[in-house]
Amino acid sequence: MSLDETAGMTIYFTSDTHFGDPRVLRIDRRPFASVAEHDEALIALWNQTVGPEDEVWHLGDFALGPPPEAVAALLGRLNGRKHLISGNNDGPGTLAAPGWESVQAYAELRVDGRHLILCHYAFRTWNQIGRGSVNLHGHSHGRLTPATRQFDVGVDVQELRPATLDQIIARKRVRKPFAETREPGGE
Template sequence: MTVFFTADTHFGDHRTINIWKRPFANTAEMDALILERWNATVAPDDEVWHLGDVARRPADVAGWLARLNGRKHLLRGNNDPDATLAAVGWASVGDYAEIELGGRKLVLCHYPFRSWNGQHRGSLNLHGHSHGRLKPMPRQYDVGVDVYEYTPATLAAVLASKDTQHGG
């Protein structure tokens, strides 16, 4: 089993194409690419932490979850109402999580933090929300689809990106 991280899929949300200048003609094109890349990367027995902002319409979330590979955990984003959290298909839901993976402590939330638990002892802050446009602090990583070519990323991929995207 592999663990992946992602955020800001915004399925069905045309505003995301305009605001964040995503390179898609419409939401159908965007959604199809995200679905294709997710399922080409994530196996059915893998685990995915989705760090918020799943879809425009909460009524569509259960349908998306059924089509996406993996055991999916949600940490609520600013565009995730209660109905998104209640959708069938989440293994867990919350606002914040601390997990350990590969000997690293990870602090997970939709929002980037200025400081976080264990920050000066090597823990990492993984977040979404900023669509790759926030200058991060050391050990802070945006795991959103805008940063990782619309594909969930492993911790190894996130750490490998530090020199080019995340300031180390």
């Protein structure tokens, strides 16, 4: 599939939003007092970044536990046309929710002339690695040592919002999760 950016449409990537999942406040030390505050902040940041005509590839762990109608309501609040690459915490309610343009475990596409390999998990090797292809992944929450042409697109390393391919590459493989880059008690 070829999805080069066109006038008025931008392609974004993200993962590990974990909507509705209280564990991210503790494990990933996201700076919110409650899951409701976390979810509302991520929705606001998403919508500040993504326009209605933009495309978003979510590389897994979108939400944990809610039924399809709750996920559908959440998807309806988020700008853009949304694709899901399923993650280990995406249950049946997330996978079955209306509002996804597509749902799959793996995808390959071309964006801005680059061949992209999309999966929730980071690979050690991937299709066309010797020809310069790029692996975008989630799951690790910024804790993996990056490999050449491999990028974690999770919200923990992408300022809690979706990012373009150029933004992801320009960040030079930030390894620290979001919470570790913040000053104690900071906002």
